[in-house]
Amino acid sequence: MTMIHLSPWDLGIASILIFLLAGMSWRLRLGVERRVLIAASRSAVQLTLVGMVLKLLFAQTNLALIGLMALVMLSVAGFEVMQRQKRRYRGGWGYGIGAFSMFLSSFSVTLMALTVVIGVEPWYQPQYLIPLLGMMLGNTMNGVAIALDNLTRQAWESRGKIEARLLGGQSWETAIQDIRRDALRSGLIPIVNAMSTAGLVSLPGMMTGQILAGSPPMEAAKYQLLIMFLISGGTGLGSMVAVWLGSRRLFDDRQRLRLDRLADGSKF
Amino acid sequence: MAALRLKAISHPLIRPLDLDIDAGELVFLSGPSGSGKSLLLRAIADLDPHQGEVWLGSEARSALAPPIWRRRVGLLPAEPFWWGDAVGEHLPHGVMDAATTQDRIGGWLGILGFERDVLDWEVARLSTGERQRLALIRLLAQGPEALLLDEATANLDPANRDQAERLIDDYRRTATAAVLWVSHDPVQRQRLGSRAYTILDGALVPEP
Numbered sequence: 001m002t003m004i005h006l007s008p009w010d011l012g013i014a015s016i017l018i019f020l021l022a023g024m025s026w027r028l029r030l031g032v033e034r035r036v037l038i039a040a041s042r043s044a045v046q047l048t049l050v051g052m053v054l055k056l057l058f059a060q061t062n063l064a065l066i067g068l069m070a071l072v073m074l075s076v077a078g079f080e081v082m083q084r085q086k087r088r089y090r091g092g093w094g095y096g097i098g099a100f101s102m103f104l105s106s107f108s109v110t111l112m113a114l115t116v117v118i119g120v121e122p123w124y125q126p127q128y129l130i131p132l133l134g135m136m137l138g139n140t141m142n143g144v145a146i147a148l149d150n151l152t153r154q155a156w157e158s159r160g161k162i163e164a165r166l167l168g169g170q171s172w173e174t175a176i177q178d179i180r181r182d183a184l185r186s187g188l189i190p191i192v193n194a195m196s197t198a199g200l201v202s203l204p205g206m207m208t209g210q211i212l213a214g215s216p217p218m219e220a221a222k223y224q225l226l227i228m229f230l231i232s233g234g235t236g237l238g239s240m241v242a243v244w245l246g247s248r249r250l251f252d253d254r255q256r257l258r259l260d261r262l263a264d265g266s267k268f
Numbered sequence: 269m270a271a272l273r274l275k276a277i278s279h280p281l282i283r284p285l286d287l288d289i290d291a292g293e294l295v296f297l298s299g300p301s302g303s304g305k306s307l308l309l310r311a312i313a314d315l316d317p318h319q320g321e322v323w324l325g326s327e328a329r330s331a332l333a334p335p336i337w338r339r340r341v342g343l344l345p346a347e348p349f350w351w352g353d354a355v356g357e358h359l360p361h362g363v364m365d366a367a368t369t370q371d372r373i374g375g376w377l378g379i380l381g382f383e384r385d386v387l388d389w390e391v392a393r394l395s396t397g398e399r400q401r402l403a404l405i406r407l408l409a410q411g412p413e414a415l416l417l418d419e420a421t422a423n424l425d426p427a428n429r430d431q432a433e434r435l436i437d438d439y440r441r442t443a444t445a446a447v448l449w450v451s452h453d454p455v456q457r458q459r460l461g462s463r464a465y466t467i468l469d470g471a472l473v474p475e476p
Contacts, residue, residue, distance in 0.1 A: 158351075160347070160349035161349045161350070161351040162351075163315060163345075163349070164345075164348065164349035164350065164351055165351055166315065166334075166335070166338060167313060167315070167338050167342070167343050167345070168338075168339075168358070168360065168406070168410065169335045169336070169338050169339030169360065169410055170335060171335050178351075252317070254314050254334050255334040255335065256314065256315055256316060256317065256334075257315070258317075
């Protein structure tokens with residue numbers, strides 16, 4: 001099977017749907033036509049740029065350039081995690097906890113996949129590294145953002161209960177353990193759900209892409225399975241690191257609950 | 269058992285203050301609302317960042333692990349929170365296993381007019397007054413050597429208030445615990461008779 005190339009004309013036809021949607025929004029006064037158009041143009045520009053950058057990267061296999069690209073991806077993901085917090089850690093922590101835990105989980109799992117599982121030569125071959133890392137980051141980003149948001153939100157709301165436990169002579173780890181467990185669970189639920197319905201409701205995005213691009217379905221299914229396992233491991237590891245660091249940061253060295261280390265994110 | 273001594277305790281509302289409470293002594297504290305009474309108690313229990321040092325007998329707070337300090341210097345907040353479903357879950361781990369502590373807690377429950385099965389009750393179904401009285405028992409079950417009470421009897425009717433006062437007084441005598449009690453009730457202060465201070469403009473002023 002070979003890949004059927006899309007012409008600009010093909011994409012133009014598909015984009016009529018976007019204009020139709022915007023028109024409908026205008027006609028029904030939904031008020032989202034501007035946002036639809038802006039988002040669609042953004043995705044067009046971003047994907048074209050990424051396509052061009054990847055073309056350049058693939059042609060060179062230069063470790064420094066690939067590292068730079070990975071760094072950009074990580075910093076955007078870290079920013080996104082911070083954006084999604086209702087209550088953010090003040091100072092560098094708001095950015096640092098999310099970015100560090102994603103770095104630790106996504107990079108290590110991607111590295112493992114490249115060297116041990118897929119066995120690419122050299123391991124940093126961008127055609128494999130960049131999409132894999134992107135998928136890892138995108139999904140750990142979700143898990144980490146949800147878990148951290150849950151942690152800080154619940155800690156904020158349960159101040160009285162946490163302090164009551166501290167006053168009862170419990171350590172900070174015991175006092176926050178229920179909230180911690182809950183936050184971690186909430187971070188893992190999306191990926192667990194995705195795994196259990198994979199293929200039944202819809203084909204996962206990557207598998208769809210591979211099949212459209214001409215891969216045999218069984219090969220696509222195997223790759224999808226590999227990716228899902230990697231993503232689950234990465235999301236679990238990332239959420240755990242984030243929740244551990246985040247809950248530690250909520251207490252100081254005298255085991256006091258320090259909600260003053262959180263800022264109301266909606267103010268920014 | 270041990271005296272409670274505050275050395276240069278200060279936080280944003282309170283200028284550095286010293287206070288010595290002997291073992292088994294009761295000291296009342298009052299002051300206009302917002303004067304920092306509750307914050308002072310929280311500072312002593314080490315719940316908020318602040319300056320100063322507190323001694324329990326010959327032991328400095330900074331030398332003790334925070335959970336141990338908070339167990340030994342027990343704070344009863346004005347609004348006690350409950351984190352579990354049943355009352356009994358909030359008792360320190362293992363106290364209901366030993367027969368001696370079981371009897372003690374049973375006795376306290378009796379003084380405050382509860383049956384022992386109250387430990388199986390759901391917290392959500394308790395009234396405000398019941399919660400306040402049970403929070404006192406929960407605190408005493410920790411076996412604190414000093415007590416910090418924030419409006420411990422404010423929500424109680426006179427009969428229950430008298431019983432709670434009696435329980436606190438009994439505990440203070442038998443455990444020779446130092447007690448610092450924030451109370452707005454001048455009659456209560458007269459009734460229990462003790463040293464009393466007011467917080468005015470961030471300073472401790474002895475009451476006549």
